[in-house]
Amino acid sequence: MPDIESLLEEKRVFKPPRDFARAANWKRKQVAELRRLGQKPERLWAKLAREQIAWFSPWKKVLDWKPPFAKWFVGAKTNVSYNCLDRHIQGWRRNKAAILWEGEPGDTRTITYAELHREVCRFANVLKGLGVKRGDRVAIYMPMLPELAIAMLACTRIGAPHSIVFGGFSAEALRDRIQDAGARVVVTSDGGHRRGAPFPIKQTVDQACAEAPGVEKVVVVRRTGQPVEMKPGRDLWWHEEMKQASAKCPPAKLDSEHPLFILYTSGTTGRPKGILHSTGGYLTHVTATARAVFDLRDEDIYWCTADIGWITGHSYVIYGLLSNGATTLMFEGAPTTPGPDRFWDIIERWGVTIFYTAPTAIRTFIRLGDEHPKKHDLSSLRLLGTVGEPINPEAWMWYHRVIGGGRCPIVDTWWQTETGGIMIAPLPGATDTKPGSATLPFPGVHAAILDEQGEPVSPPHGGFLAITAPWPGMLRGIWGDRKRFVETYWSKWRNTYFPGDGAHRDRRGYFWIMGRIDDVMNVSGHRIGTMEVESAIVAHADVAEAAVVGRPDEITGTAIVAFVTPRSHVAGGEALQRGIRAQVAKQIGAIAKPAEIRFTEALPKTRSGKIMRRLLRDIAAGGAPAGDTSTLEDFSVLAKLRESEED
Numbered sequence: 001m002p003d004i005e006s007l008l009e010e011k012r013v014f015k016p017p018r019d020f021a022r023a024a025n026w027k028r029k030q031v032a033e034l035r036r037l038g039q040k041p042e043r044l045w046a047k048l049a050r051e052q053i054a055w056f057s058p059w060k061k062v063l064d065w066k067p068p069f070a071k072w073f074v075g076a077k078t079n080v081s082y083n084c085l086d087r088h089i090q091g092w093r094r095n096k097a098a099i100l101w102e103g104e105p106g107d108t109r110t111i112t113y114a115e116l117h118r119e120v121c122r123f124a125n126v127l128k129g130l131g132v133k134r135g136d137r138v139a140i141y142m143p144m145l146p147e148l149a150i151a152m153l154a155c156t157r158i159g160a161p162h163s164i165v166f167g168g169f170s171a172e173a174l175r176d177r178i179q180d181a182g183a184r185v186v187v188t189s190d191g192g193h194r195r196g197a198p199f200p201i202k203q204t205v206d207q208a209c210a211e212a213p214g215v216e217k218v219v220v221v222r223r224t225g226q227p228v229e230m231k232p233g234r235d236l237w238w239h240e241e242m243k244q245a246s247a248k249c250p251p252a253k254l255d256s257e258h259p260l261f262i263l264y265t266s267g268t269t270g271r272p273k274g275i276l277h278s279t280g281g282y283l284t285h286v287t288a289t290a291r292a293v294f295d296l297r298d299e300d301i302y303w304c305t306a307d308i309g310w311i312t313g314h315s316y317v318i319y320g321l322l323s324n325g326a327t328t329l330m331f332e333g334a335p336t337t338p339g340p341d342r343f344w345d346i347i348e349r350w351g352v353t354i355f356y357t358a359p360t361a362i363r364t365f366i367r368l369g370d371e372h373p374k375k376h377d378l379s380s381l382r383l384l385g386t387v388g389e390p391i392n393p394e395a396w397m398w399y400h401r402v403i404g405g406g407r408c409p410i411v412d413t414w415w416q417t418e419t420g421g422i423m424i425a426p427l428p429g430a431t432d433t434k435p436g437s438a439t440l441p442f443p444g445v446h447a448a449i450l451d452e453q454g455e456p457v458s459p460p461h462g463g464f465l466a467i468t469a470p471w472p473g474m475l476r477g478i479w480g481d482r483k484r485f486v487e488t489y490w491s492k493w494r495n496t497y498f499p500g501d502g503a504h505r506d507r508r509g510y511f512w513i514m515g516r517i518d519d520v521m522n523v524s525g526h527r528i529g530t531m532e533v534e535s536a537i538v539a540h541a542d543v544a545e546a547a548v549v550g551r552p553d554e555i556t557g558t559a560i561v562a563f564v565t566p567r568s569h570v571a572g573g574e575a576l577q578r579g580i581r582a583q584v585a586k587q588i589g590a591i592a593k594p595a596e597i598r599f600t601e602a603l604p605k606t607r608s609g610k611i612m613r614r615l616l617r618d619i620a621a622g623g624a625p626a627g628d629t630s631t632l633e634d635f636s637v638l639a640k641l642r643e644s645e646e647d
């Protein structure tokens with residue numbers, strides 16, 4: 001078992017500001033009651049599902065739990081787009097802004113609930129016209145455009161599970177995901193704007209589809225106007241199809257367990273996992289957590305900076321927010337274009353009240369300097385959030401002081417693609433916060449710290465984070481791979497979910513998440529499997545063998561370090577480093593490019609031939625290898641590795 005005890009002892013405690021606590025949706029007393037109710041998760045979630053979700057017909061049973069398979073709100077019927085749109089346009093929210101959108105060049109759009117409803121119905125009809133039926137998968141590969149939100153909601157309207165692929169993934173990665181999900185239709189755009197220049201998207205889709213014969217239709221949004229090739233019979237322009245489509249489309253009455261979407265995430269093998277989420281449970285989870293953790297109110301302007309291509313964007317840019325009738329802001333571009341104050345400028349101009357971003361972004365802003373946020377009036381902000389990686393107390397304090405002006409509570413939210421929604425987080429009007437701690441599980445969520453055998457670890461010692469009871473937003477499986485689902489998440493302990501994170505609890509019961517303990521790296525809050533990067537690197541003709549590990553990085557949390565053994569006739573050098581990085585970008589995407597590549601004659605292995613990653617991690621982090629090395633096959637390898645350091 002890895003040694004993940006923490007030396008960190010954070011003494012600072014921040015109470016919810018009095019005014020905030022007094023006005024909060026969930027006050028201390030209520031939270032205490034909900035926590036009591038949550039001791040029986042079904043009772044708590046049933047109450048929230050009844051109060052916050054519109055159902056076409058009620059459930060017969062709240063939970064059917066045959067570990068590790070759960071069904072929530074069994075027999076009930078609902079529809080996600082109905083909950084996100086129709087129920088709001090029946091009242092005054094009809095003309096409220098649903099989406100505020102800003103493109104990178106500075107163009108903007110404000111889309112009301114009524115307008116979003118019409119567009120979603122139209123696109124649902126377009127999909128139907130293309131032959132998409134209930135259960136058919138639709139792949140979406142698009143930058144942060146309003147059409148992305150429209151397309152995903154349209155899929156939910158007709159019961160076609162979407163698979164959104166982050167726009168930074170390469171053609172090969174897109175092809176693999178399209179094929180694994182068996183998508184018949186791809187929705188995309190000609191391009192997008194990033195860092196001051198248009199970049200192509202459709203071209204990447206063309207490359208992916210050339211090797212994905214199952215794709216029948218590609219719908220293309222015109223964003224940049226750059227020239228694209230339209231394949232006759234396959235490719236269609238979004239605006240032309242929409243012109244002809246009716247704005248009336250009744251929402252499909254879907255079973256609570258109907259598949260809602262697939263979202264791929266990295267695991268410990270070379271192949272990403274298609275995480276499958278379902279309708280009623282997921283919707284209940286993201287709706288209730290968004291309302292409680294972000295203390296959502298009708299007058300809020302909420303901005304989550306995540307891309308919709310990741311789970312954070314699914315749950316807390318779109319579904320959890322629109323389901324609550326909130327106003328959500330979408331931004332197309334990069335945080336530092338045209339200048340390092342772009343985010344603060346957006347907050348000031350739109351009057352953002354709730355801001356949710358990643359620790360990597362916060363650390364980047366710290367480095368850029370306080371003068372940039374200080375140029376702007378950020379007084380509209382009332383609540384801040386973080387997600388995706390552990391936040392160091394120093395970054396937390398900066399966020400609190402410089403961005404929050406010392407007055408905004410911070411919600412550090414722990415969750416995963418697999419959990420669907422937030423699992424551990426403060427409730428900002430009720431929970432005292434400590435810099436660096438995600439604090440306590442959401443009511444109804446049962447979390448623990450266990451050891452290898454599944455025995456509880458007592459505070460303040462570290463262990464494995466575990467979820468010991470089912471929750472409604474939980475993944476329902478890995479698409480097409482039941483065995484991997486059981487093995488990855490449910491085989492470590494009995495009937496208990498294994499998230500793959502190390503953590504400890506302090507004496508107050510607060511959770512401190514220490515990061516991944518498996519072979520998954522968390523780079524800038526994005527999960528990247530070491531095996532995926534390794535298999536991309538060894539696909540390079542000049543590479544014999546490679547091992548990839550993460551090392552701590554001040555900004556990105558983790559940086560990717562690759563140890564590479566070139567083929568015997570090849571010398572390791574700059575040219576090969578460039579070639580390896582290009583290979584990784586081609587096979588996975590630029591986000592997976594190693595920060596550092598070290599060449600070595602051989603990799604340290606155990607007698608049974610397993611690469612000693614722990615050792616490589618120590619070397620990558622700059623320290624001498626610690627611990628027992630008696631199983632090393634070749635001790636001389638170690639010394640060589642340390643000499644190989646790249647400048």
Ligand code: WTA
Pocket residue numbers: 265310311312386387388389390391412413414415416417418438499500501513514515516522525526527
């Ligand atoms: C990490 C993102 C510490 C964790 C929503 C988890 C965090 C992985 C936090 C999931 C947090 C997420 N504090 N670590 N507040 N939030 N993580 O699937 O290692 O992209 O397992 O979901 O991010 O990443 P994913």
